[in-house]
Amino acid sequence: MKNRTKILSAIGLGAAAALALSACSPPGTTSGSATVDNGDQKAMKMVVFNGWDEDTAASELWKYVLDQKGYDVTLDYADVAPAYQGLSQGDYDAVLDTWLPNTHKSYMEKYGDDLDDLGAWNDQASLEVTVNADAPIDSLADLAAHEDDFGGRIVGIEPGAGLTSVVKDKVMSAYGLEDWDLVTSSTPAMLSELKKSEQDGSDIVVTLWRPHWAYNAFDVKDLEDPKGALGDNETIHTVVKKDFGDDFPQAEKWLAAFKMDSDTLYSLEDALVNSGADQSEYQGIVEQWAGEHQDYVDSLTK
Structure with missing residues (x-):
């Protein structure tokens, strides 16, 4: 009987403690069992x-x-x-x-x-390699021959992004761009460089994708991909x-x-x-x- 009393007392204390902790929860928190x-x-x-x-x-x-x-x-x-x-x-x-x-x-x-x-x-949706609209090329097939125009660099996004892997592992080898630099950091950094190039009137190559608001904000064009290295839509x-x-x-x-x-x-x-x-x-x-x-x-x- 004494053991049973001790157990019931422990249960009561546990419930009280749980209630107290719940009362101390930060405003706006919800328990996992709360429902709509x-x-x-x-x-x-x-x-x-x-x-x-x-x-x-x-x-x-x-x-x-x-x-x-x-x-x-x-x-x-x-x-x-x-x-x-x-x-x-x-x-x-x-x-x-x-x-x-x-x-x-x-x-x-x-x-x-x-x-x-x-x-x-x-x-x-589609993956793209994109340049300024007045760039001297329209196709990835012509990019390698214009290394000087673009400084031999492609401005990418995050290193772990799927788009980065596709460009690095497929596009660059398919179009003879192995000696080019694929610069990766972040999408905001890429967009910042794109904005700067438009202000400067300089040529730039970036990795981009559709749908993206950049197509409304900047005067750009996607390079044709005759070898299909970027994959289907x-x-x-x-x-x-x-x-x-x-x-x-x-x-x-x-x-x-x-x-x-x-x-x-x-x-x-x-x-x-x-x-x-x-x-x-x-x-x-x-x-x-x-x-x-x-x-x-x-x-x-x-």
Whole structure:
């Protein structure tokens, strides 16, 4: 009887301690068991690829949409490799910017058993090697002969990006560019050099992709790829952790039905990236954009 009393007392103390800890939780935090009205878990964590502006736009949009439905969506920005690793381990719930069948093929092959592909939301994607519009060439086949014009360098993006691998491993060897420098650092750094070259009137080669707001902001042209080294056009997919549908059955249906054409995406990208605002201010910009595209935004959760 004394043992039983001790056990019940311990249980009572444990419950009281848990209640006290809960009361001390920071404002805005949610427990893993908290749900929204439709039964989905409340807290969702999306990972966003650093420097991929279409990912920023789509993710910020879905954060706004889901938060309006009562979810608590967190966006974590990360490089591509750790993003997929974290997603496969359940550290993240979803990523909205998987390019298939080429760019992120290696990551899906490595982690795909622990992920679910909800399908493509944009089918107008492509990898590009791009130059200023008045450059003296129109094709990758002519690039090697104009090394002096471009300083023998291609300005790339992040070292771990799929686009970087494709250009380094396929494009440069296919077109005799092995002696050229592929300069990698970040997408913002590449865009900064592109902007500077336009101001200076100098020739430049960059790695770029469609859809991207840079095509609206700069006077550029994509080089023809007669050997197909950049691969065929791609589609942009939503990929989630393996048990996403158990935690978010309704949100999974919405995300699986998600579609966004490039013109709509350009509009949101431009509103965000060229606003001069910090990421902390993006939700206010999305709210304004949503008001101007209300029918489209409403359709995402129908």
